[in-house]
Amino acid sequence: MDCSSAAAAGPDRAGTPPRGSIVPVARSDPGASAMNWNRQSPSPMPSHRYRPHTERVPVPITERRWPTRQLTEAPLWVPVDLRDGNQALAEPMDPARKRRLFEQLVAMGYKEIEVGYPSASRTDFDFVRDLATGDLVPDDVTIVVFTAARTDLVERTHESVRGLPNVVLHMYTATAPTWRSVVLGHDRKSLHRLILDAAADVARGAEGRDGVRFEFSPEVFNLTEPDYVLQVCDSLTELWDASPDRPVIHNLPATVEISTPNVYADQIEYMHRNLSRRESVILSVHPHNDRGTGVACGELAVLAGAQRVEGCLFGNGERTGNVDLVTLALNLHVQGVDPMIDFSDIDTVRRTVQYCNRIDVHPRHPYGGDLVYTAFSGTHQDAIKKGFAHHRAAAAAAGVDPDVAPWDVPYLPIDPHDVGRDYEAVIRVNSQSGKGGVAYLLQERYGVELPRALQIDFARRVQRATDDGGTEMTAAQLWKLLHDNYSHRGDLDWWAVEHVEGGDRLRVRATLGDRALDCDVTAGGPVEALTRALGESGTEVEVIDLSQQSVGTGRDAEAVTFAHCRVGEHPTWGVGLDRSVTASTLRAVLAAVSRAPSPAPA
Numbered sequence: 001m002d003c004s005s006a007a008a009a010g011p012d013r014a015g016t017p018p019r020g021s022i023v024p025v026a027r028s029d030p031g032a033s034a035m036n037w038n039r040q041s042p043s044p045m046p047s048h049r050y051r052p053h054t055e056r057v058p059v060p061i062t063e064r065r066w067p068t069r070q071l072t073e074a075p076l077w078v079p080v081d082l083r084d085g086n087q088a089l090a091e092p093m094d095p096a097r098k099r100r101l102f103e104q105l106v107a108m109g110y111k112e113i114e115v116g117y118p119s120a121s122r123t124d125f126d127f128v129r130d131l132a133t134g135d136l137v138p139d140d141v142t143i144v145v146f147t148a149a150r151t152d153l154v155e156r157t158h159e160s161v162r163g164l165p166n167v168v169l170h171m172y173t174a175t176a177p178t179w180r181s182v183v184l185g186h187d188r189k190s191l192h193r194l195i196l197d198a199a200a201d202v203a204r205g206a207e208g209r210d211g212v213r214f215e216f217s218p219e220v221f222n223l224t225e226p227d228y229v230l231q232v233c234d235s236l237t238e239l240w241d242a243s244p245d246r247p248v249i250h251n252l253p254a255t256v257e258i259s260t261p262n263v264y265a266d267q268i269e270y271m272h273r274n275l276s277r278r279e280s281v282i283l284s285v286h287p288h289n290d291r292g293t294g295v296a297c298g299e300l301a302v303l304a305g306a307q308r309v310e311g312c313l314f315g316n317g318e319r320t321g322n323v324d325l326v327t328l329a330l331n332l333h334v335q336g337v338d339p340m341i342d343f344s345d346i347d348t349v350r351r352t353v354q355y356c357n358r359i360d361v362h363p364r365h366p367y368g369g370d371l372v373y374t375a376f377s378g379t380h381q382d383a384i385k386k387g388f389a390h391h392r393a394a395a396a397a398a399g400v401d402p403d404v405a406p407w408d409v410p411y412l413p414i415d416p417h418d419v420g421r422d423y424e425a426v427i428r429v430n431s432q433s434g435k436g437g438v439a440y441l442l443q444e445r446y447g448v449e450l451p452r453a454l455q456i457d458f459a460r461r462v463q464r465a466t467d468d469g470g471t472e473m474t475a476a477q478l479w480k481l482l483h484d485n486y487s488h489r490g491d492l493d494w495w496a497v498e499h500v501e502g503g504d505r506l507r508v509r510a511t512l513g514d515r516a517l518d519c520d521v522t523a524g525g526p527v528e529a530l531t532r533a534l535g536e537s538g539t540e541v542e543v544i545d546l547s548q549q550s551v552g553t554g555r556d557a558e559a560v561t562f563a564h565c566r567v568g569e570h571p572t573w574g575v576g577l578d579r580s581v582t583a584s585t586l587r588a589v590l591a592a593v594s595r596a597p598s599p600a601p602a
């Protein structure tokens, strides 16, 4: 849209620039003039319909401490997969799935698990009863149950947890202005009254029970006026008579994420610094991921004073999900902080979550996706290959197992072994790959290190093949391509070497393309004898380099020989594979000769 049509559209709202107009941004930074390059045009997006959230609900904080803090220990984690995650599924979990996920969470080391909304459905109620009556909950695990602030729902919730020794009763009510007026039909005062009445119901049902604690969530905390949330939370701390030995949990959700993570951090720091009886409060957060920054919100919130984080494995949950507990935990791990949760078999965790939620985990999902430890591109592969070699050498020099040696391998933020992945998928080859990746695959799968010059030559052929096919190549396909490109075009029908006076006597019957070779020559060694025989039959061959390695082990071992030869004018490679070391060498030289371009007709 040009400026004249934008002007004709007129202002949409007082103070809002006309739609589509170019708004000069006041820039005092020295790089401002750089923005004149490739200046972008106004889009047709109706962005004028929205405004920064902080204009509506400013956070009264001017100096914040969170930006200079560091994460040094894991917060208390509370998976809410069985409640918040479950309520977002098209097909909520059946009892078998709920139980399987619960057991998985316990096995990983979670000590506080929200298991459902027992007043909402029979499945949830029965599941809590199963936990209460079966032998499923370890003594050190606390069960959290969720309820709205309504007497009938609170009573049913109490009924569900009878017999459970360690319980958190989690009550929620939305507190933000739009929810108050549009959804609940209350003003600040009457909603506060409703919350206090329901909280009294919650406390009444727990009277005389030692192992019961209370949690309150002002739903949409992040859209609520900070002073109002503070007032409501403080009144509940008092009503529930929180103390350091029975702290209340105030859980402050970003129910719908609408701001940058620094705003959430400010909101949390404000609460952290102003909540009364702070030593009797566990400050908890519950980020969602509408802007795709749930993890950042969770991390900054912990810097800002949060002690407990609610979320779901792999970020399942309403809309774009709850904050992902896998990413949060492993982000700590990668900074040297023990996440206090066992992710050493991440694939089992992922399979369980996929089965229970009936939703796949994206192959690019941090830490757990299929492709996240895989490099397809050449320079990354080269760096990883060198990084692995360096890592193994450093571990050997220090006399430690590579699995515990300090990790610093390019492009791999963590050692895939930490989460139970092997190295097989670390490098995969397609048309974006280079020699390093190709060589790595052959080395890992067949234990063969191609000579550098052959790596370069072969990588070009791999690139042609992958460009033509448009797909990736496995190690087995590369191995086949190597042989298709460099093996002997012909047969080695018969050969014999005999030590004689003056060297080795070599007798060979072979074909080279459409030529036959039948010779009996004595020279310093079999290779020299063969090149002499070839010379006598009209093909001048110089062996520039020969290298040999073994493929496989024990009785199945074979010798592979890489022969770099000059055949007439042409440098050529040949590869020979045979159980016999000598035959492998003969084959490699014959291969180089059979693949050399034919001499131009005289």
Ligand SMILES: CC(=O)SCCNC(=O)CCNC(=O)[C@H](O)C(C)(C)COP(=O)(O)OP(=O)(O)OC[C@H]1O[C@@H](n2cnc3c(N)ncnc32)[C@H](O)[C@@H]1OP(=O)(O)O
Pocket (backbone or CB within 6 Å): 084, 087, 117, 119, 120, 121, 147, 148, 149, 150, 153, 172, 173, 174, 183, 184, 219, 255
């Ligand atoms: C952000 C979150 O995750 S909040 C959790 C959301 N989870 C769920 O909703 C899953 C389970 N929920 C349910 O199964 C049902 O909503 C039930 C069984 C709890 C209640 O069902 P119903 O009684 O049919 O109520 P319904 O869901 O239609 O509407 C909610 C009612 O509760 C009120 N309400 C909503 N939240 C709350 C709350 N936290 N506390 C008190 N009342 C509330 C609403 O204003 C509405 O009242 P109204 O009927 O007077 O207008």
Ligand SMILES: CC(C)C(=O)C(=O)O
Pocket (backbone or CB within 6 Å): 084, 172, 173, 217, 218, 219, 220, 251, 253, 254, 255, 256, 286, 288
């Ligand atoms: C904690 C509750 C109320 C919740 O799931 C949310 O606000 O997202």
Ligand SMILES: [Mg+2]
Pocket (backbone or CB within 6 Å): 084, 253, 255, 286, 288, 318, 322
């Ligand atoms: Mg939620």
